[in-house]
Amino acid sequence: MNKVSLNGVEIFPFDSEQQLLSFVNKHKGILVAINAEKILHATEQTQAIINRNIGYCDGAGAQIALKQKGYKEACKIPGCELWLKIVAQFYQEKTFYLVGGKPQVIKETVEKLQNEFKGIKIIGFRDGYLRSEEEKQQLIADMADKKPDVVFVAMGSPKQELLMEEIQKKHKAIFQGLGGSFDVYTGHVERAPKWWVDHNLEFLYRLIREPKRIKRQIHLLKYAYWLAFKKL
Known part of the structure; x- marks a missing residue:
């Protein structure tokens, strides 16, 4: 399976949990969750860590970017x-x-x-x-x-x-x-309750519960811009 690069962060576009489980059982290695924040704030160190291991889609932001790259069946695996x-x-x-x-x-x-x-x-x-x-x-x-x-x-x-x-x-x-x-x-x-998770709004639920997270999540506007103009 080929990796997909998102802002230099390489991720495997698994189409199901079972595909991921079968892959890691065969290849072993370190599973690393990838979400919008990790793609947005990737440093040379974190990028290197992810790219030499098994990055998988952990959030809606990463999933949308994968679909834009043509991987329509890419699934989100929290x-x-x-x-x-x-x-x-x-x-x-x-x-x-x-x-x-x-x-x-x-x-x-x-x-x-x-x-x-x-x-x-x-x-x-x-x-x-x-x-x-x-x-x-x-x-x-x-x-x-x-x-x-x-x-x-x-x-x-x-x-x-x-x-x-x-x-x-x-x-x-x-x-x-x-x-x-x-x-x-x-x-x-x-x-977050299941409804928020199912509708990709877990980040909003956490923000409502912890308003101080706004300092972190405000940066996601830049990620939304990248998605809107397909800059990833």
């Missing part, structure tokens, strides 16, 4: 849903390792997964607060020893991607960066 689809697809056959969130949040995440996916093999987990280089190296060594099939890291970008790339040098797996998905999964953070 990262906060994708990781649970990966669990549902593979929990009976693969092993999992989770990193991220506060100590209480990661504990609740593991307990909830064990309740919802009976028999899931979680062979390691820890919070997202790596306080020293020694702690980080201990984590990498533990993964290299236990060899999980799937690794989820919820620490925010680009920190989570940089960590996954370090781990990948010692151990190949399916990796996904999750940002704040553990907080959403355990109910510590509320996601």
Whole structure:
């Protein structure tokens, strides 16, 4: 499958969740969510991280741009849903390792997964607060020893991607960066209701709930301009 470049950010135009799951199961690697903000604010570092890994469409802005490029079937795959689809697809056959969130949040995440996916093999987990280089190296060594099939890291970008790339040098797996998905999964953070998500208005819901986000989201007007005049 060929990648598509959007403002220098390369993304795979998957047409379904199943296509993505089949691809990553075969090729392994690091899944990186791509939305309008990441395309708009791509730096040399973040662009390089995305382009050497598996960028997928996580938002309506990226999906619209892909369709403008001729990929009419390109689908939006929210990262906060994708990781649970990966669990549902593979929990009976693969092993999992989770990193991220506060100590209480990661504990609740593991307990909830064990309740919802009976028999899931979680062979390691820890919070997202790596306080020293020694702690980080201990984590990498533990993964290299236990060899999980799937690794989820919820620490925010680009920190989570940089960590996954370090781990990948010692151990190949399916990796996904999750940002704040553990907080959403355990109910510590509320996601937008389904209607807002289905109508591609999740960003507006979050803005209404957190007006201070306007400083970030005002820049999306530039992205809308790029879409309107097909400048991507």
